[in-house]
Amino acid sequence: MRNAVITLILITIMVLNALDVVVDIGLGVPFWHIVQESMLVVLSAIGAALLIFHMHKKNKSLKYLALDLADANKQISLLNGKIQEERKRYSLVIKEQFEHWGLTTGEQQVAILLLKGLSFKEISTVRETKEMTVRQQASSIYSKSGLVGRHEFSAWFLEDFLS
Numbered sequence: 721m722r723n724a725v726i727t728l729i730l731i732t733i734m735v736l737n738a739l740d741v742v743v744d745i746g747l748g749v750p751f752w753h754i755v756q757e758s759m760l761v762v763l764s765a766i767g768a769a770l771l772i773f774h775m776h777k778k779n780k781s782l783k784y785l786a787l788d789l790a791d792a793n794k795q796i797s798l799l800n801g802k803i804q805e806e807r808k809r810y811s812l813v814i815k816e817q818f819e820h821w822g823l824t825t826g827e828q829q830v831a832i833l834l835l836k837g838l839s840f841k842e843i844s845t846v847r848e849t850k851e852m853t854v855r856q857q858a859s860s861i862y863s864k865s866g867l868v869g870r871h872e873f874s875a876w877f878l879e880d881f882l883s
Contacts, residue, residue, distance in 0.1 A: 723778075727771040734764035814877060821864045830857040834870055835877060 737760045744754055814835070818828045826847075833843045840858065844851040858870070867873045 723771050723775050727768050727775070730764045730768040730771065734761050734768060737761045737764065817877075821861075823861060823864060827857050827861050827864075830854055831861050831873070834858065834861070835874055837874075 737757050741754055741757045741761060744757065814832070815828070818831055823831060829847060830843055833846060838846065840851050840854045844854045847854070862868060862873060865873060865876070867876055
């Protein structure tokens with residue numbers, strides 16, 4: 721916007737000085753004065769042309785950036801879709817493992833919340849049960865899985881991603 725305003729000002733200066741040069745020639749003004757005002761017309765024209773060129777180049781660059789951004793957004797969208805698919809597949813793998821261990825529905829719910837990093841108190845609040853019940857279910861999960869504690873339980877599911 722600023723460049724467009726400056727360009728319009730330069731074009732206005734150029735036009736007004738050009739008209740002044742024409743009038744001065746008709747009035748018989750000294751030659752050095754006509755040359756001086758003609759130089760202002762030429763310099764204003766050069767300045768306006770440079771600004772127009774710069775604005776055109778900048779707009780072209782912005783169009784390319786917009787295309788690149790649109791392409792990046794498409795790629796992100798595609799990756800998000802793939803991540804969602806993989807998340808669903810991984811959830812199924814986790815559920816299959818829970819079933820393999822013979823976890824009850826309640827234990828599976830607690831196990832998922834443990835994997836998400838919730839504390840026993842938070843799990844009891846989410847499930848609307850007593851904290852002691854959550855602790856007992858967690859002990860049962862560890863026993864059925866053959867794992868010792870929350871950290872080993874979580875690590876069992878994350879281990880393959882870290883290798």
